[in-house]
Amino acid sequence: MKKIIAYAEDPGAANFFLGVQEDCAKRGLDLQFYAEGTTREYLLDRHENPIEPASPVAEILSGASMLVTGTSENRNSLGLDLLSTAREMGVRSAGIVDAPCSLSERFKGNSEAVLHHVPDVIWSPYKEALDFYGSAGVPSDRLLEIRNPHFDGLEATYQRLAAMDPQQKRQELFGLDGAEKTVLILVCEVSDGLITAEFRRSGSYSLTGRTKQDGSWSTDLRTNIVLEEILDMLKGIETPIHTVMRLHPKDDREIYKPFETEVSGVSYDGSPIELVYFADAVVGLTSDLLNVAALLGKPVLSVIPREYERSWLANIVDPPMPQALTRDQVDRELRQLVSDRSNTRRKRRDIGFPTVGQRIASFVEQ
Numbered sequence: 001m002k003k004i005i006a007y008a009e010d011p012g013a014a015n016f017f018l019g020v021q022e023d024c025a026k027r028g029l030d031l032q033f034y035a036e037g038t039t040r041e042y043l044l045d046r047h048e049n050p051i052e053p054a055s056p057v058a059e060i061l062s063g064a065s066m067l068v069t070g071t072s073e074n075r076n077s078l079g080l081d082l083l084s085t086a087r088e089m090g091v092r093s094a095g096i097v098d099a100p101c102s103l104s105e106r107f108k109g110n111s112e113a114v115l116h117h118v119p120d121v122i123w124s125p126y127k128e129a130l131d132f133y134g135s136a137g138v139p140s141d142r143l144l145e146i147r148n149p150h151f152d153g154l155e156a157t158y159q160r161l162a163a164m165d166p167q168q169k170r171q172e173l174f175g176l177d178g179a180e181k182t183v184l185i186l187v188c189e190v191s192d193g194l195i196t197a198e199f200r201r202s203g204s205y206s207l208t209g210r211t212k213q214d215g216s217w218s219t220d221l222r223t224n225i226v227l228e229e230i231l232d233m234l235k236g237i238e239t240p241i242h243t244v245m246r247l248h249p250k251d252d253r254e255i256y257k258p259f260e261t262e263v264s265g266v267s268y269d270g271s272p273i274e275l276v277y278f279a280d281a282v283v284g285l286t287s288d289l290l291n292v293a294a295l296l297g298k299p300v301l302s303v304i305p306r307e308y309e310r311s312w313l314a315n316i317v318d319p320p321m322p323q324a325l326t327r328d329q330v331d332r333e334l335r336q337l338v339s340d341r342s343n344t345r346r347k348r349r350d351i352g353f354p355t356v357g358q359r360i361a362s363f364v365e366q
Helices: 011-017 020-026 037-045 057-061 078-089 127-135 154-162 166-174 222-234 254-261 273-277 291-293 307-312 329-341 358-366
Strands: 002-007 027-034 064-069 092-095 121-124 141-143 184-188 241-246 264-268 281-284 302-303
Touching: 002 020, 002 078, 002 358, 011 020, 011 037, 020 027, 020 141, 020 184, 020 358, 027 358, 057 064, 057 078, 064 078, 064 121, 064 264, 064 358, 078 092, 092 358, 121 127, 127 141, 141 302, 154 273, 154 291, 166 273, 184 222, 184 329, 222 254, 222 329, 241 273, 254 329, 273 291, 281 291, 291 302, 302 329
Parallel strands: 002 027, 002 064, 064 092, 092 121, 121 141, 184 241, 184 281, 241 264, 281 302
Antiparallel strands: none
């Protein structure tokens, strides 16, 4: 049985490996999946069984036919060490690009070369990502499309949730007896990354948030600025709204303490899928949870503080979800969002692409 090593550092990349271990086993492949920290906890919550990486990289790769690693913005990622060691050991490799942002940082490491740790092949559902690496010099036959398995189970999930009593679930999740209020989920994101300044206020922001009594800004954190704008706009909407903040798995709840008196509830653990399905609408920045909500038929809105961040949204749905960048746009789109009861399910753009398991099987047979 051929041994495949897989590694994911963050939840976004980890989503691409959901169910892949079982899929590989059916194909006669032994996929050993490594993850650590909050990503490992995230995977355990989703019934995966990742290994905590404790052995030296060369030992992990010993006897492997292939390495598949997620990518991130972390220049010191274990995934990069695995890629460089795999190259030295003659183990073929694939890198998964899970979002069309920070593309120049994914394989750079501590060098200045965009392709310093480039694997043998790059897999991504996003044309923008594959085009970027093509323009950087990666041959087109090494740039392959894949489907995000994170969304593959959504149809079964949709049917399961649709069979439940919505009033009972809204009471259970939100404490509401009926449809007297519009339930709006505010999806939060970590205001940090490889380049901290990218997640802090800048002169290019078209949304600026609140000021203190002395005229200074109340916060410089990207997500908090957007939350301030959304919450301020909601105050001007007559529709009764029940707002729930959903925190990111890597988030620090203390950062959002100032907002807890302005919302109806805070959600920070467990799966968010039931939460968004039984809500009426979902608003966030560039989180993948917006895609999930759109595919489940929820009206969605992406609010970003500057034009530059449009590509940060891994928009896999068709028609694309709307984005708002100014106060006028946020006000207009929020009013439309909370009044929308169409529950129209968007379609996936990546539905015809091969899965990670299919790509692995094809790659090891070459």
